[in-house]
Amino acid sequence: MSSISFDDLKAIMSRCTGELDGRELTESDLSTSFTEIGYDSLAVLEIASQLQREYGLQIPDEAIEEMDSPQAVIDYVNTNLAAV
Amino acid sequence: MEAVREAQKTASVITGVGVVAPTGSDREAWWQATLDGKSGLGRISRFDPSGYPVRVAGEVTGFDPADHAPQRLVSETDAMTQYAFAATNEALADAAVDPARMPDLELAVITANSSGGVEFGQRELQKLYAEGPQAVGAYMSIAWFYAATTGQLSIRHGMRGPCGVLCSEQAGGLDALAQSRRVLAKGTRLVVSGGTDASLSPYGLVCQLSNGRLSQVPQPDEAYLPFSPDAAGYVPGEGGAILVMESLAAARARGAERVYGELAGYAATFDPRPGSGRPPTLRRAAELALADAGAEPGEVDVVFADGHGVPELDRQEAQAVAALFGPRGVPVSVPKTMTGRLYAGGAPLDVAAALLALRDQVIPPSVNTCPDPGHLLDLVTDRPRAARLRTVLVLARGYGGFNSAVVLRSVDTPAPLTHLSAGTSSHIPRRNG
Amino acid sequence: MNRAVVTGIGVVAPGRPGRENFWEMIVKGRTATRRITLFDPAPFRSRIGAECDFDPERCGLSYQEIRRTDRAGQFAIAAAREAVADSGIALAQERPERIGVSVGNGVGNAISMEQEYRTVSDNGRRWLVDPDYMVPHLYGYVMSSSLATEVAWATGAEGPATVVSSGCCAGIDAVGYAVDLIREGAAEVMVAGATDAPIYPITVSCFDTLRASSTSNDDPEHACRPFDERRNGLVLGEGSAVFVIEELEHARRRGAPVYCEVAGYAARANGYHMTGLRPDGREMGEAITAALDEARINPDEIDYANAHGSGTKQNDRHETAAYKRSLGEHAYGLPVSSIKSMVGHSLGSIGSIEIAASALAIDRGTVPPTANYEHPDPECDLDYVPGTAREGTLDVVLSVGSGFGGFQSAVVLTSPRRL
Numbered sequence: 001m002s003s004i005s006f007d008d009l010k011a012i013m014s015r016c017t018g019e020l021d022g023r024e025l026t027e028s029d030l031s032t033s034f035t036e037i038g039y040d041s042l043a044v045l046e047i048a049s050q051l052q053r054e055y056g057l058q059i060p061d062e063a064i065e066e067m068d069s070p071q072a073v074i075d076y077v078n079t080n081l082a083a084v
Numbered sequence: 085m086e087a088v089r090e091a092q093k094t095a096s097v098i099t100g101v102g103v104v105a106p107t108g109s110d111r112e113a114w115w116q117a118t119l120d121g122k123s124g125l126g127r128i129s130r131f132d133p134s135g136y137p138v139r140v141a142g143e144v145t146g147f148d149p150a151d152h153a154p155q156r157l158v159s160e161t162d163a164m165t166q167y168a169f170a171a172t173n174e175a176l177a178d179a180a181v182d183p184a185r186m187p188d189l190e191l192a193v194i195t196a197n198s199s200g201g202v203e204f205g206q207r208e209l210q211k212l213y214a215e216g217p218q219a220v221g222a223y224m225s226i227a228w229f230y231a232a233t234t235g236q237l238s239i240r241h242g243m244r245g246p247c248g249v250l251c252s253e254q255a256g257g258l259d260a261l262a263q264s265r266r267v268l269a270k271g272t273r274l275v276v277s278g279g280t281d282a283s284l285s286p287y288g289l290v291c292q293l294s295n296g297r298l299s300q301v302p303q304p305d306e307a308y309l310p311f312s313p314d315a316a317g318y319v320p321g322e323g324g325a326i327l328v329m330e331s332l333a334a335a336r337a338r339g340a341e342r343v344y345g346e347l348a349g350y351a352a353t354f355d356p357r358p359g360s361g362r363p364p365t366l367r368r369a370a371e372l373a374l375a376d377a378g379a380e381p382g383e384v385d386v387v388f389a390d391g392h393g394v395p396e397l398d399r400q401e402a403q404a405v406a407a408l409f410g411p412r413g414v415p416v417s418v419p420k421t422m423t424g425r426l427y428a429g430g431a432p433l434d435v436a437a438a439l440l441a442l443r444d445q446v447i448p449p450s451v452n453t454c455p456d457p458g459h460l461l462d463l464v465t466d467r468p469r470a471a472r473l474r475t476v477l478v479l480a481r482g483y484g485g486f487n488s489a490v491v492l493r494s495v496d497t498p499a500p501l502t503h504l505s506a507g508t509s510s511h512i513p514r515r516n517g
Numbered sequence: 518m519n520r521a522v523v524t525g526i527g528v529v530a531p532g533r534p535g536r537e538n539f540w541e542m543i544v545k546g547r548t549a550t551r552r553i554t555l556f557d558p559a560p561f562r563s564r565i566g567a568e569c570d571f572d573p574e575r576c577g578l579s580y581q582e583i584r585r586t587d588r589a590g591q592f593a594i595a596a597a598r599e600a601v602a603d604s605g606i607a608l609a610q611e612r613p614e615r616i617g618v619s620v621g622n623g624v625g626n627a628i629s630m631e632q633e634y635r636t637v638s639d640n641g642r643r644w645l646v647d648p649d650y651m652v653p654h655l656y657g658y659v660m661s662s663s664l665a666t667e668v669a670w671a672t673g674a675e676g677p678a679t680v681v682s683s684g685c686c687a688g689i690d691a692v693g694y695a696v697d698l699i700r701e702g703a704a705e706v707m708v709a710g711a712t713d714a715p716i717y718p719i720t721v722s723c724f725d726t727l728r729a730s731s732t733s734n735d736d737p738e739h740a741c742r743p744f745d746e747r748r749n750g751l752v753l754g755e756g757s758a759v760f761v762i763e764e765l766e767h768a769r770r771r772g773a774p775v776y777c778e779v780a781g782y783a784a785r786a787n788g789y790h791m792t793g794l795r796p797d798g799r800e801m802g803e804a805i806t807a808a809l810d811e812a813r814i815n816p817d818e819i820d821y822a823n824a825h826g827s828g829t830k831q832n833d834r835h836e837t838a839a840y841k842r843s844l845g846e847h848a849y850g851l852p853v854s855s856i857k858s859m860v861g862h863s864l865g866s867i868g869s870i871e872i873a874a875s876a877l878a879i880d881r882g883t884v885p886p887t888a889n890y891e892h893p894d895p896e897c898d899l900d901y902v903p904g905t906a907r908e909g910t911l912d913v914v915l916s917v918g919s920g921f922g923g924f925q926s927a928v929v930l931t932s933p934r935r936l
Contacts, residue, residue, distance in 0.1 A: 018155025042160065042727075042792055045222035049726050052218040053211075061728045136648055160791070188788060189803055197682060199659045200625065205719075206644075209634045212719055213641025217561050220722035226791040226921055229624055230661060230682035235922025238786040244800055247786040247924060248690060251622075251680040253662040259679050266697055283659075286646045290637055291630075291659035294651050351703075352677035353614065357670040365675055368614065483656065484666035486678060 004055070004077045006030065009047075009070055012054070013039070016046040030071040037070075051077060096265040097495055098344040099335050100179025100328030101436050102171035104280065106142035106321050106423045111174055115440050118448045119468045123422045125304040125319050130284050138298045140307045141284055142321025142424030157236065160223040162201025163282035163322070165233045167429070171326035172237055172276055179328040180341060181274065183241040191243035192272050193234045194264045195326075196256035196279035198427035199292075201228035203285035237276055245272045253482025254390075255352065257324070257431030258490050262350040264329045273334055278432035280324030292320055295483055297394050310391030310418050311398050311455040311463055318393040321420075324429020325436040332495060344439035345476075349377025349491030357485075366390070366487045367404035370477060373489035374408075379475055381408050384491075386447050386464075386471065388434045388478040391418030392425075401479065402459035411460035415469060418450040431480035435490065438476040442494050446470050521699040522933070523776040524768050525604025525761030527596035527710070528873050531567035531754050531860045534576055536599060539860075539870075540877050543885040544906040548859045550752045551737045555628075555716050563730035565737040566716040567754035567861025571595075582667070585654040587626030590667045592757035592866075593712035597668045604761035604773060606706065608673050617676035617704035618669045620759075621691030621711030623684050623865025623920075625661035628717045633658060668708055668759070676704045685920025686784065687711055688758070688868025689928050693782035695762050705767045710759030711869035720864075724753065727792060729829060739889045741862075743826035743855035744833050744901045746894040751827045754861025758869040760876075765936065776876040777914075778936060781812025781929035792921055794831050798839030801917060801925040805843035808927040814913055816844040819851060819929075821884050823875045823916040824901075826855020827862050832919060837897045839917070839925075854902040858888035868918040872928060875914040879932050883908050 010025050017039060029037055034044050044067060048059050051073070057080060067073050101111055106124030108114030117124070124142045133139040144167065149158045152170035161169075176183065183191050205228035211219040226232060231249045238247050246267045250259045257279040264275035283292060292298055299317035301307040308319040335343055351372030356362035374381060387409070390401055405416060419437045420426070426433055437448055447469040455463040476492045530539040531549035542549065549567045558564035569592065573583045576595040583591065601608060608616065633655055637646035657663035665678045677698055681691040688711035695709030724730035731750040733740035742748040768775055785800040785807070809816060825836055840848040856874050863870060874885055883906050890903035912932040919925050 017159045018150075038156070040790065040793070042222050042226070042790075043156070045727055046160075049218070049221045053215060058218060061732070064728060131645060135645060189785060189800075193786070198662075200661075202659065205630075206634070206646075209631065209719060210638065210641045210644065212722055213635060213638070217718065217722040217725060220719070220726050222726045224719070225723040225727055229684060229921070231623075231684040231687075231920075231922045231924065232791075234683070235786070235791055235924070238788045238923055239790065242788045244786050244788040244803075244923075246784045247683070247922075248694075248784065249682040249684075249687075251660070251662045251682050252665065252678065253660050256662065256679065259677075263694070266701075286644060287634060287637065288659070290646050290648050290651050291655050293648055294653060294655035352679070354618065354669050354675050354678040356613070356675055357673070360673075362613075362675075365614070482662060483660065484663055485669060486662065486665075 002081055004074055009074055012047060012050045016050055017043045031069050033068050055081060094269060095332040095346045096268045096329055097332045097335055097346045098327045098329055098439055099340045099342060100175035101344060101439055102174030102178065102326045103436055104144055104147060104167040104171050105323040105433060106144055109144060109147045118419050118422060118437060121449050121451045121466055123305060123451055125307060125424055131286055136289060137300045138289065138293060139302055140304050140319050142319060143284060144323045160227055161236060162204035162227050164201050164280050165236050167280040167282060167323055168233045168237060168326060171280060175326045175328045183243055186273060188242050188244040190245055190273035192245035192247050192267055192275045193237040193243050194248040194260050194275055194277045195234045196250050196260040196428040197230040198253060198281045199283045199288060200230050201232060202283050202288035204228045206285050206287040243276065252486040253484055254425060254427055254430050255480040255482035255486035255488040256428050258480050258488035259352055261347055261435065261490060265347050268329060268331050274328065274330045276326060277329055278324060278326040279428035281427040281429045282322045283427060284322050305452045308393050308421055308424060309453040310393040310421065311402060311459050311461055312453040313456045315393045315395050315398055319424035321424025321426045324426050325432040343495045345442045345492045346495050347490060348493040349373040349379065351376055352488045355485035364400050366401060366479065366481060367407055369487040369489040370404060370408055370479060373491050377491035379491055383475045384414055384477045385473045386476050387414055387416045388438050388476065389416050389418050390479045390481045391420060392481065402461050406460045412462040414462065415447055415464050416461050417447050417464040419448045421450045421452055434478050438478050438492050442473050442476065445473055519700045519702060520765040520778060521696040521762050522765050522768050522778045523760050523876050524763050524773040525600040526776060526873050526876060527599030527603060527759045529569055529571060529592040529596045530756040530870055531569050534569060534571050534595060543856050543859050543874060544883055546886045546888045546904050548738050548888050550740050550861055553716060556718060561721050562725040563721065563732055564734045565731055565740045565752050567752055568716060569756050585657060586667055587629040587658055588714035589626055589712045590664055592714060593620060593664055593668055593759060594671045596710060596757040596759035597671050597708055600759045600761050601672060606761055611706060613673050613675035615676055615705040616672065616674040617698050617707045618665050618674045618678035619681055619691045619694045619707060619709045620664045620668055621681045621687030621865050621869055622661050622664050623687055623713050624715050624720060626658040627715055627720060629658040631717050631719050664712060672708045674708060683924045684922045685864050686868060686918040686924035686926040687865035689918045689926040690784055692779060692869060692872055692928060696779045696782055699762060699764050705764045707762045708759060709762050710757060711866040712757035713864045713866035714755045715864050716753050716755050741828045741858045742889040743828045743858050743887055744894060744897045745890045746892040748828045748830065750829055752861040754863035756863050756870055757866055758873040775933040777879045777930040777932060779928060780931045781808040783807030783811060784926040787923040787925060789923055794835040796834055796838060798835045798842055801836065801839035801919055802842035804925045804927040805839065805915065805917060808929045812929040814929060817847045818913045819915050820911040821878060821914045822851055822853040823871050823914060824853050824855040825917050825919045826857050828857060834896050837899055840899060848899060851900065852884050852902045852907060853899050854885055854887040856885055871916050875916045875930050879911045879914055879930060882910055
């Protein structure tokens with residue numbers, strides 16, 4: 001896979017922590033912080049682990065610290081997939 | 085008299101019971117099935133068992149974890165913890181307590197564990213070896229370990245007191261209840277205690293096979309026959325029970341509607357190492373538990389036996405019971421004949437059955453088995469037996485030498501037997517079907 | 518009420534096994550952290566561990582003990598035998614039913630569970646694992662309770678026995694459990710302690726995934742830096758410490774030398790997050806206060822605090838806050854050190870290894886240092902005993918632990934001078 005879309009990420013997030021209780025993630029949530037949309041630090045690490053699995057990435061610790069919103073994840077993955 | 089009243093106030097009592105079992109995913113469904121003698125044993129459906137010598141188990145069916153916890157928590161937990169979520173919700177509701185309205189540091193969670201979240205662990209081990217270290221998920225760290233259930237319950241219900249986890253194989257559930265009594269005596273207000281287990285993944289089953297005690301009989305109703313001359317091992321099961329424990333004084337002070345009974349006595353012993361020539365110690369555990377409760381053997385109205393289903397272990401237990409109570413001196417039951425042995429969840433489920441037996445003044449039956457007359461046991465089989473019950477002994481043994489015993493006692497005056505014969509309790513099935 | 522005293526100590530810690538080797542290493546501030554040798558760590562993010570140079574045969578284990586036990590069980594047997602020998606107790610002359618066992622543990626027999634998984638699954642290929650490749654002792658591996666069985670068999674105990682498995686607090690909680698049993702009279706002698714052997718791919722992967730372990734792979738000797746501003750995570754350790762804990766009068770009757778009394782113990786939970794800590798340290802502070810209350814000791818009587826000090830940013834700040842909350846001004850003058858800088862974090866076992874260090878600190882009148890502490894963190898502003906051990910009379914020592922699941926535990930040890 002050479003890029004990740006919002007829908008791809010949404011699918012991964014849903015696999016990691018299930019659907020958010022009663023609310024579907026929309027594009028308007030892209031820049032909202034994970035904490036605000038109900039994902040704790042462990043959930044973000046689980047998302048990172050799934051991205052490593054499915055996209056063959058090795059995500060360094062510093063990059064994880066900056067993955068504070070869905071948009072930040074998409075940007076990181078797309079930048080680094082392009083670099084491969 | 086004053087001393088008796090004082091002891092009553094500090095007594096540790098059970099005020100809430102929650103159950104997830106192969107015979108029912110909630111307390112009353114399980115209890116009704118138990119009184120009806122309906123077995124939950126069957127061919128394993130979680131995976132194809134045809135390649136394994138053991139194909140019968142007590143699986144929890146019709147259970148959706150999402151009914152009991154938010155999806156976020158379901159994703160990060162093994163079934164063992166999901167069963168505990170459900171049973172804890174039920175136990176807290178039964179006790180009619182809301183932990184959020186109580187001082188958090190005075191609430192605790194103390195559970196028993198056996199093999200950890202072995203299915204979750206198997207999935208992550210498979211990722212590690214099939215795909216590599218970066219494929220291991222973040223939840224592996226918190227889902228499989230033995231402390232996962234206590235930790236999750238503590239967080240979910242904001243219980244920040246002296247939490248704990250004990251592992252003494254199939255005896256650990258009683259040790260956890262005793263540890264709860266200990267922290268209550270030191271001033272903790274309420275404890276969520278008990279245990280649940282879910283080991284029925286392929287690796288979990290193969291691990292269990294290696295103890296040589298599992299029944300290979302393929303017919304579910306012939307596989308687990310404790311105390312029978314045909315006993316050929318036990319059937320594994322999953323699920324367990326969670327109890328709400330508090331001091332009698334605290335329960336009274338908050339106006340608790342139901343006090344199921346008091347955890348009046350407890351003891352644990354360990355069998356001598358193999359080859360020592362010394363005798364097993366289950367009888368001593370029972371005697372010490374009775375002494376701890378200040379009860380004579382003659383006061384015990386029913387024994388919930390360990391009932392391993394392994395001939396030598398059955399013989400040892402029958403001898404211990406006969407030695408304590410005399411030949412056929414006390415009714416004995418093994419309701420786990422309907423669920424299989426639930427490891428860390430097994431003894432708490434027996435305690436739940438004992439408490440509901442006290443509530444309804446009825447002894448649930450053992451099914452499928454017909455005891456060897458040589459055991460000299462008054463085993464309650466096939467049908468429940470109405471009886472005046474005030475004091476119950478529960479026995480549990482764990483592989484490797486663990487023995488634990490608890491004595492449960494009614495706190496309220498038991499209902500007169502006439503209440504039963506009038507047929508007013510909906511929980512008692514009619515004798516003639 | 519009965520009082521519980523420590524009369525024997527056995528240790529298998531990273532580096533050379535044995536109590537005295539352990540003590541010599543930590544008072545000298547030497548570290549046992551190194552590139553992992555128990556497996557090839559090349560594919561992993563963190564490739565550092567604090568490993569025991571342990572040969573079970575040389576530590577006196579029988580062939581059958583070695584065959585049927587995991588590395589964690591082997592550590593525990595060796596440490597239990599050393600503790601019994603150290604205490605001088607003639608177990609054969611004791612009533613077996615008055616001897617109990619409590620073994621703290623975090624991850625069971627993890628190495629064996631993983632090795633046998635590889636075999637029965639054909640290295641991860643089969644979900645329906647193959648029972649034909651099952652080893653006879655697999656059941657003892659899946660059930661961590663086998664660790665208590667092994668210690669009971671090694672000591673002839675027939676009293677209450679269990680494994681205490683509250684994650685990374687288990688090593689403290691197992692000792693607390695033993696003390697409770699002695700106080701209430703359920704046992705006169707407890708063989709109590711903890712063991713864990715987590716340095717294997719699955720556990721290393723877990724800490725990799727959580728980004729909680731140190732990545733100083735080029736400098737493993739200095740990788741674990743508790744309270745240092747340049748810390749970058751914990752280093753996994755392994756090992757066991759086991760104690761003979763006796764009812765005081767029982768110890769006096771046989772004239773046993775006493776290392777310390779276990780005077781107070783308490784556990785709390787943060788009820789917050791499975792891996793996260795709130796920075797305020799409230800529940801750890803509550804555990805410390807409750808342990809001091811049980812010991813009837815004032816905060817200003819503490820001479821040394823043996824820290825959890827795992828070397829993660831969140832722990833070190835949380836723990837520093839907990840000392841300030843519970844000890845007030847006394848926290849600022851109190852020596853606080855973390856031996857994890859030297860022996861790593863052995864999960865369920867470390868609490869007992871740290872109690873061993875604390876008991877020996879009282880016995881030898883020496884505070885072991887925090888190794889690798891060079892760059893103060895403004896948020897961690899206590900006296901962390903950098904680099905060099907300190908001599909002095911220690912009458913009261915506090916040891917604390919913190920772990921996944923939110924567990925927080927504290928134990929207070931007092932010198933036999935106070936008996």
